[in-house]
Amino acid sequence: xxxxxxxxxxxxxxxxxxxxxxxxxxxxxxxxxxxxxxxxxxxxxxxxxxxxxxxxxxxxxxxxxxxxxxxxxxxxxxxxxxxxxxxxxxxxxxxxxxxxxxxxxxxxxxxxxxxxxxxxxxxxxxxxxxxxxxxxxxxxxxxxxxxxxxxxxxxxxxxxxxxxxxxxxxxxxxxxxxxxxxxxxxxxxxxxxxxxxxxxxxxxxxxxxxxxxxxxxxxxxxxxxxxxxxxxxxxxxxxxxxxxxxxxxxxxxxxxxxxxxxxxxxxxxxxxxxxxxxxxxxxxxxxxxxxxxxxxxxxxxxxxxxxxxxxxxxxxxxxxxxxxxxxxxxxxxxxxxxxxxxxxxxxxxxxxxxxxxxxxxxxxxxxxxxxxxxxxxxxxxxxxxxxxxxxxxxxxxxxxxxxxxxxxxxxxxxxxxxxxxxxxxxxxxxxxxxxxxxxxxxxxxxxxxxxxxxxxxxxxxxxxxxxxxxxxxxxxxxxxxxxxxxxxx
Amino acid sequence: xxxxxxxxxxxxxxxxxxxxxxxxxxxxxxxxxxxxxxxxxxxxxxxxxxxxxxxxxxxxxxxxxxxxxxxxxxxxxxxxxxxxxxxxxxxxxxxxxxxxxxxxxxxxxxxxxxxxxxxxxxxxxxxxxxxxxxxxxxxxxxxxxxxxxxxxxxxxxxxxxxxxxxxxxxxxxxxxxxxxxxxxxxxxxxxxxxxxxxxxxxxxxxxxxxxxxxxxxxxxxxxxxxxxxxxxxxxxxxxxxxxxxxxxxxxxxxxxxxxxxxxxxxxxxxxxxxxxxxxxxxxxxxxxxxxxxxxxxxxxxxxxxxxxxxxxxxxxxxxxxxxxx
Numbered sequence: 163x164x165x166x167x168x169x170x171x172x173x174x175x176x177x178x179x180x181x182x183x184x185x186x187x188x189x190x191x192x193x194x195x196x197x198x199x200x201x202x203x204x205x206x207x208x209x210x211x212x213x214x215x216x217x218x219x220x221x222x223x224x225x226x227x228x229x230x231x232x233x234x235x236x237x238x239x240x241x242x243x244x245x246x247x248x249x250x251x252x253x254x255x256x257x258x259x260x261x262x263x264x265x266x267x268x269x270x271x272x273x274x275x276x277x278x279x280x281x282x283x284x285x286x287x288x289x290x291x292x293x294x295x296x297x298x299x300x301x302x303x304x305x306x307x308x309x310x311x312x313x314x315x316x317x318x319x320x321x322x323x324x325x326x327x328x329x330x331x332x333x334x335x336x337x338x339x340x341x342x343x344x345x346x347x348x349x350x351x352x353x354x355x356x357x358x359x360x361x362x363x364x365x366x367x368x369x370x371x372x373x374x375x376x377x378x379x380x381x382x383x384x385x386x387x388x389x390x391x392x393x394x395x396x397x398x399x400x401x402x403x404x405x406x407x408x409x410x411x412x413x414x415x416x417x418x419x420x421x422x423x424x425x426x427x428x429x430x431x432x433x434x435x436x437x438x439x440x441x442x443x444x445x446x447x448x449x450x451x452x453x454x455x456x457x458x459x460x461x462x463x464x465x466x467x468x469x470x471x472x473x474x475x476x477x478x479x480x481x482x483x484x485x486x487x488x489x490x491x492x493x494x495x496x497x498x499x500x501x502x503x504x505x506x507x508x509x510x511x512x513x514x515x516x517x518x519x520x521x522x523x524x525x526x527x528x529x530x531x532x533x534x535x536x537x538x539x540x541x542x543x544x545x546x547x548x549x550x551x552x553x554x555x556x557x558x559x560x561x562x563x564x565x566x567x568x569x570x571x572x573x574x575x576x577x578x579x580x581x582x583x584x585x586x587x588x589x590x591x592x593x594x595x596x597x598x599x600x601x602x603x604x605x606x607x608x609x610x611x612x613x614x615x616x617x618x619x620x621x622x623x624x625x626x627x628x629x630x631x632x633x634x635x636x637x638x639x640x641x642x643x644x645x646x647x648x649x650x651x
Numbered sequence: 652x653x654x655x656x657x658x659x660x661x662x663x664x665x666x667x668x669x670x671x672x673x674x675x676x677x678x679x680x681x682x683x684x685x686x687x688x689x690x691x692x693x694x695x696x697x698x699x700x701x702x703x704x705x706x707x708x709x710x711x712x713x714x715x716x717x718x719x720x721x722x723x724x725x726x727x728x729x730x731x732x733x734x735x736x737x738x739x740x741x742x743x744x745x746x747x748x749x750x751x752x753x754x755x756x757x758x759x760x761x762x763x764x765x766x767x768x769x770x771x772x773x774x775x776x777x778x779x780x781x782x783x784x785x786x787x788x789x790x791x792x793x794x795x796x797x798x799x800x801x802x803x804x805x806x807x808x809x810x811x812x813x814x815x816x817x818x819x820x821x822x823x824x825x826x827x828x829x830x831x832x833x834x835x836x837x838x839x840x841x842x843x844x845x846x847x848x849x850x851x852x853x854x855x856x857x858x859x860x861x862x863x864x865x866x867x868x869x870x871x872x873x874x875x876x877x878x879x880x881x882x883x884x885x886x887x888x889x890x891x892x893x894x895x896x897x898x899x900x901x902x903x904x905x906x907x908x909x910x911x912x913x914x915x916x917x918x919x920x921x922x923x924x925x926x927x928x929x930x931x932x933x934x935x936x937x938x939x940x941x942x943x944x945x946x947x948x949x950x951x952x953x954x955x956x957x958x959x960x961x962x963x964x965x966x967x968x969x970x971x972x973x974x975x976x
Binding site: 451452454455456457458459460462463464466467468470471474475477478561565568569572573574575584588592595596600605609612613616617619620621624 | 665666669670673674677678681682686687689690803804806807808809810811812815818819823911914917918932933936937939941944945947948951952955956959
């Protein structure tokens with residue numbers, strides 16, 4: 163490490179895992195693009211305008227979450243170090259701030275550092291509650307001005323500038339897309355633009371809804387970012403933190419809980435489900451027994467029991483963690499682990515049932531007759547045919563997990579108090595509804611951002627299920643229904 | 652049939668034993684009673700005597716699974732595992748960590764829990780089935796799409812939002828019902844209306860969508876076509892023929908939750924201040940009263956297993972083709 167570096171990267175465990183998962187998804191995408199049937203099925207997902215719109219929204223969430231998953235520690239300035247290290251003859255040691263920040267924190271450092279005293283409403287120039295102040299010996303009750311008073315620029319012009327910036331970024335993105343299509347398919351500018359923004363032709367990907375969703379998001383983001391340069395666009399919370407910043411930070415927690423849990427669920431469910439279904443007999447009995455036992459304990463109670471025990475362990479061993487960030491990170495991971503341990507049974511049962519069916523099919527029996535080993539049969543012949551069940555279960559679980567985080571935080575068995583999450587925001591703010599006038603902005607911000615995330619995930623999950631499970635007909639897609647209606651008419 | 656039920660009940664014993672083993676391992680092996688005592692008494696400034704006394708008061712000072720000091724059968728019975736886990740099979744839950752009789756507490760809190768869970772159960776079944784049938788009646792029209800979109804949106808909203816929003820609008824802004832609280836007897840109704848409606852609404856989205864899928868599967872069957880060919884009206888076909896047949900999967904899917912109605916709802920009860928088992932559990936989790944959590948885990952498992960049994964029996968009742976063996 164040389165003299166000029168001002169920060170060092172800190173890899174928290176959850177960062178490593180989420181990036182690993184992301185890399186796996188990218189690799190899975192590359193693999194799926196090579197396989198003709200997979201590509202066709204995924205194209206079916208992409209043809210749905212709703213699915214593409216939610217994919218755009220999820221991409222934005224993911225970007226924020228990933229930015230928030232690269233952590234740094236800044237180097238302390240030398241003079242501060244010099245005071246600490248008095249008598250060293252060696253080269254001055256490099257000291258780093260104990261505060262672990264993410265890239266998102268650095269980008270939004272303005273938001274993070276402009277803390278007020280307590281609640282203030284969105285776009286307000288003063289605190290929420292009146293305070294008694296003495297002016298020239300006369301006591302008056304008035305709204306104290308914010309510590310970081312908004313600059314003179316008014317909200318309207320900030321909004322206009324923000325809208326313009328958002329639109330410019332969006333057009334830049336469109337330009338990149340068009341250039342890519344021109345380079346890749348040798349299209350004219352006009353037809354490339356048409357493919358991107360025109361009405362999608364039959365069997366074409368619904369890029370238009372993707373881009374339009376991005377446009378809306380960018381416009382909003384432009385306004386919010388521009389205005390939060392001097393204002394608190396979503397207000398501040400009880401200890402004066404900017405609510406917009408808290409909301410952004412919550413996204414990572416939600417994504418982590420929704421995705422990392424699957425790292426525990428998947429191996430357990432796949433391995434046990436396959437073995438139980440394929441080997442049968444004694445294996446099957448034991449595995450069925452295990453998941454019946456786990457299943458019969460009410461989910462929340464099992465999670466509560468495990469989390470309580472985990473809290474005792476972590477409290478008893480403060481020496482395991484160097485920084486507060488590591489400690490809350492460990493708690494978050496443990497929560498994911500616990501959620502995974504309690505939620506693999508459903509998928510395992512599905513996989514077992516499907517394996518039982520597949521085991522009897524001719525091609526598996528033929529493989530067995532050829533003397534292929536059990537492991538090879540499970541890996542090469544059965545697992546690929548379970549893929550759609552696994553995928554559907556994954557995307558369906560995501561939204562449920564995000565929602566359950568809020569509930570768990572309310573019960574008091576959710577994330578660490580230092581970790582910002584939608585649940586902890588809601589929990590902290592729910593009692594303030596009984597105030598007069600009402601402190602509503604924290605709840606609204608948390609609920610709206612959580613709602614958009616879960617809605618997008620649900621819609622995408624529906625589209626994936628529509629494409630991968632032809633028998634399912636509960637989605638919004640109406641083609642099959644129309645056919646059915648015609649038959650009936 | 653009776654032989655089947657008896658066999659199923661016997662099969663429940665190893666499962667409950669497994670549940671007990673898991674909770675025992677969680678509560679006593681992962682952390683020793685000493686750790687728990689230190690947690691409860693505060694980590695700092697705690698004397699060994701205080702820990703000993705805390706453990707003795709709650710019966711945690713015995714060996715975990717095997718008592719060398721005792722003789723004969725007491726080698727087994729004078730242990731924490733016997734006292735705290737096996738005794739639950741006799742519905743003896745012992746005392747909570749703050750010294751109250753858990754069994755008594757559960758019996759007195761069951762009524763408010765049922766008072767809220769039973770009406771919720773029937774109301775939501777009725778409303779969701781009707782809503783889903785309505786969607787199927789307008790299938791493949793704009794109304795149907797709008798309904799499904801509404802369902803997806805409704806299930807994307809956090810349950811907390813329904814509760815907080817409902818309490819705020821109905822109780823605070825409109826002042827229609829009290830925000831929270833409970834009274835015994837008929838007086839309880841005004842406290843119960845809002846929680847019942849809110850929990851109905853919170854579950855509407857996902858179950859209505861699921862029922863709609865079941866109805867749609869049913870509507871392509873031959874008997875439906877025959878009924879139409881006979882010249883029956885669409886409404887009649889839906890309500891007399893489709894509904895009856897689709898009720899089989901719906902009812903059997905719903906039966907499993909009936910016994911767990913006793914447990915009450917965690918969130919609703921604690922938000923509305925209803926002194927039921929759900930809020931009891933939440934309070935226990937909040938105050939880290941492990942004895943209560945253990946007892947609730949056991950009861951929950953018993954009720955769930957009972958629900959599974961009821962499901963299987965209800966299959967034979969509504970569908971004569973299914974035979975239990």
